[in-house]
Structures are given as C-alpha cells and as structure tokens.
Amino acid sequence: MNDSILASYVVPVHPHPLLVPEQNEGWQRLRDAFDEARDQIAASDADVIIVYSTTWPSIIGHQIQADPNPTWTLVDQDFHDLGSMDYSFRIDVEFAEAWNKANHSRGLQSRTVAYNGFPIDVGSVVALKLLNPDNRIPAVIVSSNVYANRAETTVLAKACLDVLGKMGKKAVAVTAMSMSNRMFTEFIEASDDKIHSLKDDEWNRKVLEFLEEGRLEDVAQLSRTIHQQIRVQKVVTFKPMWWLSAMNNNRNDLTGKVLAYEALYGAGGAVVHLDPTSNGKGDKEYDEDDVETYQGERNVLDSEETDTSVAEASPNTGPALWNPAEGEDAVNTESAPKPVGLYPHARRVGDLLYLSGVGPRQPGTNAIPGGPIRDGNGSPLEYDIKEQTRAVVENIARILEEAGSSMEKVVDVTSFLVDMDRDFAGYNEVWAETLGHYGPTRTTLAIRALPTPIAVEMKVIAKI
C-alpha cells in the first residue's frame, strides 16, 4: 500500500478549453473545472505532477520526458485555426531517469527523451498549462505505448510508485484522455457542439458514474469494453485507466468527483478528481491477475534466439535456498532438495508424517530433470512433465525413507500443476506407474506458479 498519490485527475486532450473557452459554454465549464483542479493541486503538498498522455503514442516501449525545460510552440494538427500554444515546462529529470530505470528493472522497455524541440503532445500541453500554469510543481510526462496491454501498463505504474516510495515524494497523477473519442468529421460551429451520439453520451455518463463512486478499478477492468463501445481506433486504446488504477493500488473505494463533463467537437471531455480518501464503501474484488514484473510477449516478433543451454545450465533462477528447519519431530535429509523457505522436509505427528511440498529439483545440483519451465528472463522453455513428475516421486521416496516410512504408506497426495491442459496427461501416466500403485487418495490442482521454474509439486501425508 502506498500513500504517495495525493490526488488523481482525468482531463480532456483537445485545446478548446485552453485556447477558446469563451466560444462555447461547455468549453468554458471544462475550463472552470481545470481551474478548480489547478487550485486543488496548488493547495496540495505535491512534489511532482505525473502525466500519462494518450496523445503521445510510442512504439519502442514507453518514453518519459526528461528535458529539464522543454520549450516550444505547439499548433494542433486539426485545430490550428484556434491559435498556437507556447509552452515552457519544468520537468523533474531526476524522477524521469529513476522511473526509466525502475521500468527496466520490472522488465519494461523504456527510454527517456531529452531533445530540443521534441514535440510534446497536445494532451500534455493542455494539461500542464492549465493545471500547473506557473510550473510551481515539476512535472513528468510518460507516453502511451501503442502495443502495451494491461500487464505492461500496470507494471509501468508500479515502477512509478517504486520511485515515489524511494524518493519519498508525493504526487498528483493525471491522465490526459478523452472519454468517447469520436469527433465530428465535418466542420461545425462552436455553438453546435454536442456529444457525437446518444450512445457515446450514455456510456460516458456510466463511466463517470463509476468514477464519481470512486470505482476506479472497475472502470479499469471495463477498459476493453469501453474501448469497443465508444472509442474510435486512433492510435491508442482506452488504456490510461489501467495506469491510473494501478497508481491508486487498484482500489474501488476512492472519493470521486466529476468536475465537468462536456462535448469537445463531438468527443467526451471530462475533468474528474479522484481523492485517495476511502469513501467507506466496500472495496471490490480484484479479478485479474496482478502483475509485478513484465515478462510479456513483446519480443515475439524478434528472431533473436533464446539460448536455452544457458538457461538449462542455471536452473537456480528463483528464490534463495534454505537449510531445512530443525525442530522436534522434524525430518530432514541431504538426499532431498533444499527448501526455498524456513521449513523442514517433513514433520511427524503421532504415527502420521506430513511432508512439505516436494518438487523435482535434484538434491545437491538443484537441476530440474526434464528442464526448467522458463529461463532466467522469464521466457518459457520446453520441458518434459513426465521427467519432472518422476523426479518428484523419487524425492518423496527419499524423504519417506529417511523418516522410516515408504511409498506403500502414503495416505493422501495433493498435486499442483502450473499448466493443467498441457501437463495433466503426462503427470497422470507417471502417477499410475508409481504412487498410483499404492492407492493413496489424490487431489490435483492447477495453480498460477511455483516458486522455482518447475511445473509440478506434491504435498504428501503418510503413515509411519
């Protein structure tokens, strides 16, 4: 749990509230909402404003602005007739560099950009000019990677939180984004602006209702649906909510307030304030896998071959090994693999023997018969489930023997497979050849991962 995010804001990307708010009452209300947010931010103790902008697409991972004082004049590609936007921002370069490093250590592609004349995108320019007009608080801007999906975007936020924690900084998080993003494709009078369609309007209102209830993670989980319903495929999808939710610990009990919701040339523009103070309503279940490091598919198109021989030679990827815990009734043996935590190989209780989970790792060498399931970088490897299962059974036999028990005395077995679809048949075959002979009860579960790069582990109860 972090408490480094003081407030979050959702703000629209088009330049009308900045350049010509007076031309339309709705644009003026958006401007007023920007001003309200500006005052709230000014009154906070924020050390940095972090902007995730959907109008800054990137391809080679994420890009982070790291020019200490980017200065230029921006003209919108569509709305060039509304005027030019001079900007001069103060960037927290130290933070940008640290975030870039943190991204790499969590497995993300990332780089900083610090070039004179780099074209800062319209969403970031509008946000920073209106929310932080005097550059009182330094800013950081991150791009939206066109290929990134939820895992990458979530890990990007976690890396950012790592840095906030390490530097002891408090931040305001901002996503520059449209709600529905379909604009009119014909030129309209300012006074005729409205949300492009009733359907877009209804979806926008639903999303905003969720945000007003503080249900940020629910909106994040609906991102793909929202994208399909009310987003025109521009460059990036409706992904900023993944980032913003992860920046807020994927919570659903924030205190939300919609400061304004209006049309911007047909698109939905909203200014929303999300306060991390709990609204007291129950938090909801977090229903997708949480991700800490990115191990994704981004290199699938690259022909660079993974050197499997290196991975096989170093099966030690994973947690540190421990000497088995000593204690009354504990049973430990040199001929079973070392534990990955402080626990014994087995423990006697009356005439029963409880074994800790046993995997296929080999005592001494720690090698994995049948091969590890992934290499040191987390890339999947081919492995032989039968070999692994046989090695598990052999390890179990050695521990039983050390305790004065044996395979015939096994009462109950719980098996864990990381890939039920792929591995059940092979595992079941070896089972039938070995433990299955002796008739213990058995339960087989599919689980997401084991601490070492193995595919199978068994938990055994036996008589002595």
Added chain:
Amino acid sequence: MAKGSIVAGCLAPHPPHLVYAENPPQNEPNSEGGWEQLRWGYERLRDSLAKIDHDVLVILSPHWQTYVGTHFLGLSHFEGLSVDPIFPNLFRYSYDINIDVELSKAIHDKAADAGLAVKMMNNPDFRVDYGTITTGHMVNPAFDKPLVVISSNRSRHYYSVEVMQEMMMELGRATRDAILESGKKAVVLASNSLSHRHFTTESDVPEDMSREHIASHAMHLWDMRIIDYMRTGQAQRIIDEMPEFTEQAIAESDGGGLTWLLSTLTVPDYPAILHGYGTIIGTGNAIVEWPCYAHEEV
C-alpha cells in the same frame, strides 16, 4: 495556358531512419549508415525524376493526421525543426520548405466542390510533419521545388477502409483535375510504407543491419503481393484488396495515401518501376514510380 499534367506518381515512404543513415547537414544525429538497399532505391528514384521536367511535388503524408476533414498547408513558406516523436534519437531535422499555395488552394477548392470537408492550414507556427519532411528530403534533398502538402484524413478509423477509399478516390480526382487545370507539371507522392508491424525494441546501434528483417513471413507475402500488382500494371487489384491488405498487414495505407495516389493516376494499368524494397524495424517499404510521362499525353 498549357494543360498541366502529372508526370510521375510515386510511393515514397518516410522512415526517418533513411535520413538518419545518410547524415545530411540538416539532421542532428549521426550514424554509420544503414538501410542502404532503400537508400539506393531512393537514389534511383531521384535520378529518374531528374530526367522528367516538373514544377511541383504533391505529398500526402500519414503523419499529419486530421480527424476533421482534409487539410492543406496554406502559407508559402515554413521552416523549423522537425523532431520525430517516436524516434527522436534518429531524426531532428531543420527544414525550410516552400509551398505552392496556388495549387494547394486549387486542389482544396476542387475537393470542396466534390463534397469533401477541407481546410487550409494558415497558422505560421505550425510544425510540418516528419513524414512530409522525410519523403521531401529523400526525393529532393535540396527542397528547391515547391510542395503541396495534404493531410491524412483518418476516415479509416472513423468508418472503414471502404469509406476511406471512397473519400481518397474523390480526393485523387480533385487533385488530378486541379493539376491539369493549373498548367503545371507535378509529381505526386504517397508517403507511406507497406506492411507496418514494427519491432518493439531497438538495437543499441539502430543502424545495425544484422538485426533488420521483415516482422513476419505473412507481412512479407503481403508486401510481395502488392508490389507484384504494381509491377504488372494491376493497380485496380490493389484498390480491391486494400481492405484485407490494410487490416492484415496493419498497413500504413490506412492513411489513404496509396489509394489517393492511384486515383490521381486514374488507377494505372501500366507497370510501375520498383526502385527499391527493404525493411525498417520490421516494416516493409517500397520505393515505386509510375512513369506517367511515358504512358499518358503529357
């Protein structure tokens, strides 16, 4: 006034990598070369165009993206620094270009008559997109001929490839009519690549050619299919297959440039000249010329 003409039509992609690899004085970063196949292709295109008398280059670039109508640069001169937002490490280019505003306005007016939403871009602070600058540089590094610069309307994203094609066919006809009426000799250029699946990583040395190849076999097959149609005078088939090509090859033709180009050439049934083909971080790029002067009354 003599009748104007389109003397050549070109597919002239805009990877900033090619400018970077060339180390021209206008570009800040330095390289050790790279992507020579494509750069030699551009050399052949330049030689070819040098032999054809022309007054103006008309470019449609997918990197000036407009969602509300099609826009035209409307001032006679633009200069500034163009920094590629995706590859700022490769492309920071000082440009100085002249616009044939008269012809721009004429195409704008014809397109408006045809019912398209159009607008002139008259803001002097406007930064010209890097696609236009890159294509402009590779075709005519001296920039000593005026340009007409047309934005890429993103109708594909709002509607479909079919709607995009209808609009771009119309824009192509308007462009052609305006050129013919202008009395000028024009080269028309679609600034887009073919298959457009990028790698998502970059080598430490971006110009390391041992890392360069097409993103996937499927992309290669699509590129070769389209190039084959070009070389055998089957432009209509490109138009016909554009929806599948654009979807499956994630092709940059989604910006409308290729359809517009073929329309300005009245969907040519004569063979195009392939000056070069190569990949840029996995995307397929072809440099192609339709030698109209040899096939049409000029």
